[in-house]
Amino acid sequence: MIDQVLNNRYRVVRILGSGLSGLIYLAADTRHPDFPVCIIRQLKLPTKNRQTLARLQFLLTHKSETLERLAQTNANPEILDYFVEEKKFYLVEEYIPNFPANSSKKPAQLSGEDPGILRLKEMLALLSLTKEPDWERPLIETLPEEPVTTSESLGHPTVGLSANLKEQQSRKRFWLILGGGVVLIAIAALILIFQGHDRTKAEQFYHQGVAKLKNGDLRGAIKDFNESIQLNPKHLLAYGNRGNAHYDLGAYKAAIDDYSQMIQLDPSNVDAYYNRGLARYDLKDWQGVIEDFNQLIQLRGNDPEAYYKRGVAYYELENYKAAIEDFNQTIRLNPQDGKAYAARGLARAALNNKQEAMADYTKAIELDPNDAKAYYSRGKARFALGDYNGAVEDYTQAIAIEPTNGDAYTNRCSAKLNLDTYQDAIADCTEAINLNPNNDIAYNNRCIAHLNLKDYQNALKDCSQAIQIEPNDDAAYNNRGDIRRELGDQPGALQDYTQAIRLNSNxxxxxxxxxxxxxxxxxxxxxxxxxxxxxxxxxxxxxxxxxxxxxxxxxxxxxxxxxxxxxxxxxxxxxxxxxxxxxxxxxxxxxx
The missing domain is CATH 1.25.40.10 (Tetratricopeptide repeat domain)
Incomplete structure (x- = not known):
């Protein structure tokens, strides 16, 4: 009977008990988005009284009117629905916690009037239908009372009394055992009812949280997910979406805790591994990223993004060969992934495979002509190969796509220094400094440009600023030493060169x-x-x-x-x- 669906709508969760007229169920309304629980009472239809059957048919025909009038009576619990199925009449009542589904006062004994019959009488009275149905009783066995006996009828009063006393004691023991068992069943049923109620409320809070998450109310969503989890600590999706809300707020550690809880509840949940991997990625926990994407790839080996993220983690840990292998897998699974080519180019460049890196950057640009990072990376590769004009071209493209890319201006300044176009180099470094006043490399490059133009005072000023921003920059000390030599400050030059060597003995x-x-x-x-x-x-x-x-x-x-x-x-x-x-x-x- 459990999980049976009545009237194509009410899924039976458990049997709560029985009345004179039939069984009583706890059921979930599957047509409601929150699946609220309700009480369903089974009433057997009379088979002998045609007039009563006609009146029940009248109730069914006028259901909307009847339910509306019943609602106006404010009776508790409220009757929500009724229907007939397999020659049985069913009443659907509002579920009220702690409200007894069966008004019987003693375990295993029936009250004089069944609550279901009383509710139906209310309905009939409401419609001025006074003729009561002739209800069939359910097949419930009761112990018959012993006939009154006397010593005269038995002929052996002592024996008769003793036998009757044993019978009564036996019956008492039977009812005690039966009564205790019913109490335990009732307690278990109440626990299950409360659990069902908690799960229903948990679902309500969960759906509220999802709606708030979609609307951008991240903190409100977290509060609702907290309530949902408190009511149902095993609510997998509540943990997951609370993790998403924490992630969007930048609370990556809290997000990781939630995704970890998801994994504990469902060790095969690939989305939990992916999301936890992303949070660890943002925290630069590269080893953690590798561990999560190892699990994800083991569970779903055809996920190109998993290989890509793990490849980036390997790259950051300077395991360039492993990174290249993962980027190869990404490209195999998705040959149109431009960022995978660009990333593989970076790994190849780190291994000094500059020509292969160039080819990867070129392919990335072919797949996405608006990829500023690919142009920037190819510019660095060209610079390393001594192709300074090519480097300037690529940095120029990167700047056209992303005009606020200060690093592209800085590197184009470096390329122009090598082309001896010092005024243009100064212009680029000045723009880089405007975008980032703490760009020590731009100050150092502009220092070199001023030095080559013999503008020693501006050169000295820029190199000193670079050192102030980054006191451990050995190149800036070396350059300032050159300027001091040109200005005739030999002791100052010797001091700067010595400091450069202290900072970098190579x-x-x-x-x-x-x-x-x-x-x-x-x-x-x-x-x-x-x-x-x-x-x-x-x-x-x-x-x-x-x-x-x-x-x-x-x-x-x-x-x-x-x-x-x-x-x-x-x-x-x-x-x-x-x-x-x-x-x-x-x-x-x-x-x-």
Missing amino acids: NSIAYSNRGDVRREFGDKQGAIDDYTEAIQIDPDNAFAYYGRGLTHGVLGNREKAIADLQQASKIHLDNGRIGGYNDAQFQLRKLR
């Missing part, structure tokens, strides 16, 4: 520059030590070879001087620096 240029200052101060051995350290760090540092060659020449180490100057000439020539090559050749001619 700064080959800072070592060679400090070597120059030491050579000018007459500290020849100190200069040779710095040049040698610079060459060990970077064997292609032509300036270190040139400076050491000059120092050896002053010390009379002619062969060493020639060897260093020849190496400096070669490196300058290989890198297209004709001015440097000519200077080294001039010094060689002087030695020969």
